[in-house]
Amino acid sequence: MEENKILEKSVLCADTVSLIIFSPVIASKAKAGQFVVVRASEEGERIPLTIAESDAAAGTINLTILKRGKTSSLLCSLNKGDYITDVAGPLGIPSEIEKFGTVCIIGGGVGIAPTVPIIKAMKEAGNYVISIIGARNCSGLIFEDTIKKYSDQYHVCTDDGSMGYKGFVSGFLSQYLKENPGKKPDRVVAIGPVLMMKAVCDVTGPGGIKTIVSLNPIMVDGTGMCGSCRVEVDGKTRFGCVDGPEFDGHLVDFGLLNSRLNIYCDEEKVSNEKYMEKHECKMKI
Amino acid sequence: MQNENLKPARKKIPRNKIAEQQPASRIKNFSEVELGFTTEQALLESERCLMCKKPKCTDGCPVEIDIKGFIELIKEKRFSEALEKIREKNTMPGICGRVCPQEDQCEKTCILGIKNEPVAIGKLERFLADYGIKNSKNNSQGDTGLKNNNSKKIKAAVIGAGPAGLTCAGELAKMGYAVTLFEALHKEGGVLVYGIPEFRLPKSIVEGEVEYVKSLGVEIKLNSIVGKTYTIDEILESGYSSIFIATGAGLPYFLGIPGENLNGVYSANEYLTRVNLMKGYLFPAWDTPVKKASIVSVIGGGNVALDSARTAKRLGAEKVYLIYRRSEVEMPGRIEEIKHAREEGIEMVFLTNPVEIKGENGWIKKITCIRMELGEPDESGRRRPVKIPGSEYDIDTGIAVIAIGQGANPVLTQTSPDIGLNKWGNIIADDIGKTNKKGVFAGGDIVTGAATVILAMGAGKVAARAMDNYMKTGVW
Numbered sequence: 001m002e003e004n005k006i007l008e009k010s011v012l013c014a015d016t017v018s019l020i021i022f023s024p025v026i027a028s029k030a031k032a033g034q035f036v037v038v039r040a041s042e043e044g045e046r047i048p049l050t051i052a053e054s055d056a057a058a059g060t061i062n063l064t065i066l067k068r069g070k071t072s073s074l075l076c077s078l079n080k081g082d083y084i085t086d087v088a089g090p091l092g093i094p095s096e097i098e099k100f101g102t103v104c105i106i107g108g109g110v111g112i113a114p115t116v117p118i119i120k121a122m123k124e125a126g127n128y129v130i131s132i133i134g135a136r137n138c139s140g141l142i143f144e145d146t147i148k149k150y151s152d153q154y155h156v157c158t159d160d161g162s163m164g165y166k167g168f169v170s171g172f173l174s175q176y177l178k179e180n181p182g183k184k185p186d187r188v189v190a191i192g193p194v195l196m197m198k199a200v201c202d203v204t205g206p207g208g209i210k211t212i213v214s215l216n217p218i219m220v221d222g223t224g225m226c227g228s229c230r231v232e233v234d235g236k237t238r239f240g241c242v243d244g245p246e247f248d249g250h251l252v253d254f255g256l257l258n259s260r261l262n263i264y265c266d267e268e269k270v271s272n273e274k275y276m277e278k279h280e281c282k283m284k285i
Numbered sequence: 286m287q288n289e290n291l292k293p294a295r296k297k298i299p300r301n302k303i304a305e306q307q308p309a310s311r312i313k314n315f316s317e318v319e320l321g322f323t324t325e326q327a328l329l330e331s332e333r334c335l336m337c338k339k340p341k342c343t344d345g346c347p348v349e350i351d352i353k354g355f356i357e358l359i360k361e362k363r364f365s366e367a368l369e370k371i372r373e374k375n376t377m378p379g380i381c382g383r384v385c386p387q388e389d390q391c392e393k394t395c396i397l398g399i400k401n402e403p404v405a406i407g408k409l410e411r412f413l414a415d416y417g418i419k420n421s422k423n424n425s426q427g428d429t430g431l432k433n434n435n436s437k438k439i440k441a442a443v444i445g446a447g448p449a450g451l452t453c454a455g456e457l458a459k460m461g462y463a464v465t466l467f468e469a470l471h472k473e474g475g476v477l478v479y480g481i482p483e484f485r486l487p488k489s490i491v492e493g494e495v496e497y498v499k500s501l502g503v504e505i506k507l508n509s510i511v512g513k514t515y516t517i518d519e520i521l522e523s524g525y526s527s528i529f530i531a532t533g534a535g536l537p538y539f540l541g542i543p544g545e546n547l548n549g550v551y552s553a554n555e556y557l558t559r560v561n562l563m564k565g566y567l568f569p570a571w572d573t574p575v576k577k578a579s580i581v582s583v584i585g586g587g588n589v590a591l592d593s594a595r596t597a598k599r600l601g602a603e604k605v606y607l608i609y610r611r612s613e614v615e616m617p618g619r620i621e622e623i624k625h626a627r628e629e630g631i632e633m634v635f636l637t638n639p640v641e642i643k644g645e646n647g648w649i650k651k652i653t654c655i656r657m658e659l660g661e662p663d664e665s666g667r668r669r670p671v672k673i674p675g676s677e678y679d680i681d682t683g684i685a686v687i688a689i690g691q692g693a694n695p696v697l698t699q700t701s702p703d704i705g706l707n708k709w710g711n712i713i714a715d716d717i718g719k720t721n722k723k724g725v726f727a728g729g730d731i732v733t734g735a736a737t738v739i740l741a742m743g744a745g746k747v748a749a750r751a752m753d754n755y756m757k758t759g760v761w
Contacts, residue, residue: 029513220555224535224536226554
């Protein structure tokens with residue numbers, strides 16, 4: 001079997017796709033919290049994608065992608081049997097996994113995917129795992145079965161209330177902490193949109209609950225060579241790719257992260273429009 | 286010897302000027318600035334060589350090319366043989382002919398240069414390399430034979446497909462080793478593809494050199510980050526008898542001043558990687574974008590700073606400042622690149638250092654700079670720049686590129702804590718590349734800190750010989 005071949009594709013919801021990729025070396029090395037850098041074509045950009053699941057025995061990794069810009073759309077359009085041009089990794093520092101006691105793991109939107117290996121690893125390390133996942137609506141709640149299987153408590157939130165708690169994961173967490181004052185988690189791990197991670201940190205800050213967030217800054221090489229992924233943590237400049245992607249959420253400058261994520265907004269629009277045009281033309285033919 | 290009769294006229298031939306794209310047109314494209322010698326020019330230039338009995342030029346060359354030897358062959362129009370003469374010592378003449386700082390090396394020691402201008406050795410080297418590409422059929426015959434002779438099957442690994450790694454891998458393959466070259470990026474070439482711009486070193490030249498190394502039987506594994514995908518110990522355990530680490534200077538330095546993380550502030554590594562490796566200048570045909578602005582400020586005085594400034598100009602900037610804390614004489618950049626940059630309208634702002642970057646809504650707007658004066662010489666022998674109190678002023682700018690140097694990237698060494706490092710994180714290796722870890726050699730920028738392409742190639746070559754000796758004898 002050849003490297004970087006897509007062995008399976010599943011459409012998890014309207015705009016989120018899981019690709020199972022044959023990548024035996026990365027699969028044998030990948031630890032919870034790590035990511036790969038991929039290119040979807042010869043002219044493609046390099047983008048980081050967190051590894052959702054890896055299976056060393058089968059030699060596969062799962063990349064779960066939200067269709068957003070050109071590169072993610074291109075990746076989502078690939079099918080079983082296709083190849084991903086380049087996959088490099090595993091990169092980044094793995095999640096800190098040990099027996100902390102009670103660990104609350106929160107995933108929002110496509111950020112649910114990278115919580116899966118962390119939930120598994122935290123459970124296997126002997127923690128009491130409370131999983132909270134959130135999405136816009138019930139169709140966005142992905143990896144439910146796996147997460148349920150490895151969690152002691154499992155909660156879902158939807159913005160529209162179509163399933164579980166109506167509202168954001170941070171709102172649910174706040175309510176949960178109030179209702180269970182004796183069960184303060186020893187650690188919270190939150191992965192998802194910047195605003196979600198910030199909101200979770202705002203909830204856990206006053207109680208002093210250590211909260212780890214996984215940052216998704218723009219990267220080029222992913223190996224510490226360019227500094228595109230600069231973030232500020234505790235007032236110091238760190239590289240998301242080699243010093244992270246996980247950091248203490250209470251020390252992260254989320255405003256800066258958000259600002260830097262929007263550097264190429266205009267260019268992304270140009271790229272996306274061009275891609276859509278081409279895509280629609282093809283559809284017409 | 287048949288040229289004896291030309292002797293009296295020789296010195297009167299002025300140094301041949303290489304044809305160049307004119308500044309006004311070249312700042313609108315990324316094509317190569319220098320167009321190369323014509324055959325006539327190369328022949329005429331070769332006549333300038335004094336054919337010294339004890340040539341000093343070779344002493345100035347880090348890889349000791351027989352310069353007199355190849356120039357003599359040019360004179361006799363034996364271009365293929367002249368190229369082979371260079372290749373005896375340097376497998377990448379197309380690259381060195383373009384990017385070596387000849388003024389500090391071979392041409393500096395050229396006897397003709399004492400009273401006149403030295404022989405244009407670099408341009409002749411480039412001429413031969415280009416000749417070789419144009420006539421590549423004649424050129425690759427010897428290589429196939431080498432590949433088939435590869436029967437020893439002793440495995441050697443090289444980490445990093447930049448100038449040092451490619452050279453070392455090529456040398457080892459020629460000696461008959463089964464060589465695997467691990468490269469972290471999706472393309473081979475290292476700094477030659479991500480750092481040096483197309484207009485100074487066309488990527489087709491680098492691809493040609495990579496193909497040559499491949500033709501010697503070297504197996505290249507791309508997207509393989511040693512330290513992450515594999516560790517040094519895993520490579521040793523999987524049957525490689527020796528390893529050469531040549532991971533380069535892949536860690537950008539920042540100024541450490543307020544505002545440096547504002548949008549629009551780039552490290553030179555990022556700026557150049559986006560443009561060169563990722564072909565950002567072809568956006569949106571290629572996907573990777575790079576920001577453009579009408580005013581761009583580049584901080585630094587070396588070749589990387591000059592490359593960044595000239596790149597900004599080609600991306601459409603009206604004004605490009607090169608802000609350097611020392612004066613022109615201390616600039617580490619090649620004289621030729623400084624000249625080219627000036628011709629292209631890059632404005633040099635000497636004795637000036639940024640102290641703060643100011644922004645609005647997250648984007649850079651101004652750089653506050655302070656004027657400097659030169660004080661006593663520092664450890665580098667250059668006069669130390671000293672701040673002039675109260676001389677701060679603002680420079681409006683849309684983009685800033687920080688090109689103040691690169692350090693050692695720790696991704697590999699973090700997972701090999703048993704390899705000795707100096708206080709800057711560079712691997713400690715002796716003059717043949719030996720590290721403190723048995724079987725492991727290192728060379729190029731990861732050992733020396735950011736230096737030149739030719740020094741890295743030289744280190745790759747020296748290490749290959751030492752590795753050969755180690756693998757043959759087992760003596761460490």
